[in-house]
Amino acid sequence: MVARKAFEPETRPDFFRDVYEVVKLIPRGRVTSYGAIAAYLGTKMSARMVGWAMNASPAGVPAHRVVNRNGLLTGKHHFPTPYTMQQLLEQEGIKVENDRVVDFKRVFWDPSGELP
Numbered sequence: 001m002v003a004r005k006a007f008e009p010e011t012r013p014d015f016f017r018d019v020y021e022v023v024k025l026i027p028r029g030r031v032t033s034y035g036a037i038a039a040y041l042g043t044k045m046s047a048r049m050v051g052w053a054m055n056a057s058p059a060g061v062p063a064h065r066v067v068n069r070n071g072l073l074t075g076k077h078h079f080p081t082p083y084t085m086q087q088l089l090e091q092e093g094i095k096v097e098n099d100r101v102v103d104f105k106r107v108f109w110d111p112s113g114e115l116p
Contacts, residue, residue, distance in 0.1 A: 015046075019037055019053040019054070024061060026065040026066075031065050031066065031071070031104070033108070036109075036110050050066070054066050054075055055075065064088040064089055071100050072099055073096065086099070
């Protein structure tokens with residue numbers, strides 16, 4: 001498990017690694033937001049840094065499960081095609097319309113409420 005930490009991400013070379021560890025815990029068929037990950041890691045104002053981490057995520061990190069706070073697939077252009085993110089989500093049973101997760105509140109996974 002990733003322990004919560006309250007440090008500025010710029011001073012923590014392990015910030016991206018911590019983000020990836022949280023993202024690996026998102027259950028199949030669920031999504032979370034950049035801001036929810038940042039808040040869990042104790043850096044609530046660093047949602048953009050979480051986005052940068054997702055843009056550089058290594059294989060094995062289910063980056064397609066991270067969307068913006070409104071359920072929009074804002075990171076879709078960082079996948080092999082503009083449709084890959086949606087296809088991966090739909091393979092997990094998440095419905096997407098107009099680049100937005102349908103029933104976002106129902107499939108939203110909040111690491112602060114789910115992880116220690």
